[in-house]
Amino acid sequence: MAPIINRRELTIAWGDCDPAGIVFNPRFFEFFDASTWMWFDAALGVKPHELNAAYGLIGIPLVDARANFLKAVKFGDTVEIATRVTKFGRSSFEIEHRLSVGGELHIEGHETRVWAAKDPTDPDKIKGIAIPPDVLAKFG
Amino acid sequence: MAPIINRRELTIAWGDCDPAGIVFNPRFFEFFDASTWMWFDAALGVKPHELNAAYGLIGIPLVDARANFLKAVKFGDTVEIATRVTKFGRSSFEIEHRLSVGGELHIEGHETRVWAAKDPTDPDKIKGIAIPPDVLAKFG
Amino acid sequence: MAPIINRRELTIAWGDCDPAGIVFNPRFFEFFDASTWMWFDAALGVKPHELNAAYGLIGIPLVDARANFLKAVKFGDTVEIATRVTKFGRSSFEIEHRLSVGGELHIEGHETRVWAAKDPTDPDKIKGIAIPPDVLAKFG
């Protein structure tokens, strides 16, 4: 089964950039976060804000994140972000983001995240739970 | 020589947090970015915005970044971020950030950055240059 | 009774600034948001993240916001933000923020906000409720 890839395009805004005229690095982690949520829409047909109602999902907090910045991304650049889940564990999953400008890879990001719900023993806390079987089934 | 460590304390604001009530992850990379700039002030006695005038520094863009998120950080938490440079290369350097809440490590971050100046052959571009000897000397 | 003013100082970070080297304007509304939460701590002695437990407060959403930008604020500037509540209505209140650099007013902000709780008829919604008497009493 071909992997499900979410591709989206965005144009770098003035407010994404720092005094050197390039994207302020935390913005890339914002872009990646939104792309991860969108991947679930592409894979499951469930909108990000409906994952809670559908699965009791309260969030997908990070366990770890890495990014390699190969080339600078600048104000006005049109970027494509291609996102796919590379692995599902019991309650965690790994995501890869490839950000390109003009077809050339500029930044590569990797995240490990947890499928999290409210802790039944303490509703103020959130904890990783088993990823639902139908989510795993869509992954193939 | 003991390593120079920049320590700072901040309180997690409402606007740092996401709908799960924990810090939205790109904020940590913002915190780390500011801490890296502050390290230079602690190490060199030069304010971040004066590094350009003092050294022709135009920015310190990332080559790579990694973070491990060990425990969730929440609205109202008082966090301490301890930052040190762990290595200086010719034009790049490595930074470690340890973010703790109540003395307990919650997030560990690692960055590799470039000491960047305007490219003399093209002022619209920036490029890594040799880190100045007196900066290296302060590192020990 | 003298008005309760929350004063705080912060230094403009690299990541607060845009390619023109001045603060990207939404940052000021972030600064004002944090200052409004801090005012309640100064006035009530209740930490922002404990207002929910103390009063059932779920948030303080804006009704309107205005700001006058008198002078540019730049990377490295040390700013003071002085915040006070200028009026309490039944469920809304008005806040004034005066942001100065070197004692000189640079930006003046005004907000009207609502004291909001979960809507008892629909827990997915939030609605303005009467501001608690002891909050009003502290205002004088």
Add this chain to the structure above:
Amino acid sequence: MAPIINRRELTIAWGDCDPAGIVFNPRFFEFFDASTWMWFDAALGVKPHELNAAYGLIGIPLVDARANFLKAVKFGDTVEIATRVTKFGRSSFEIEHRLSVGGELHIEGHETRVWAAKDPTDPDKIKGIAIPPDVLAKFG
């Protein structure tokens, strides 16, 4: 001549929202900032990042900003932002932003901005300059 209106659609992301599950207010000012830049593309056919090369424009800093928040905007909402310049002065201009969800106005924003260039007497400063005649001509 019919006014030039820039319309764009965006979906509210997880990271745009606060612990109450609604958009953190500074995000709206970010949205408005990007929409103002896009208006120039719609009106002049010049991409935002090319305005500098075309007109020597170094930025469009705010003089003042106001917003009325009529209804809450939530995670997953699809919003339309309709932006138009309502007035051009000699070196300043006024912009109106109407943000709707499902065709219903939720937020109305107004900005006054300056057409700014590097100060010829001090390249570290920026100052308002006369708006170019061909920009005014497109406005009608």
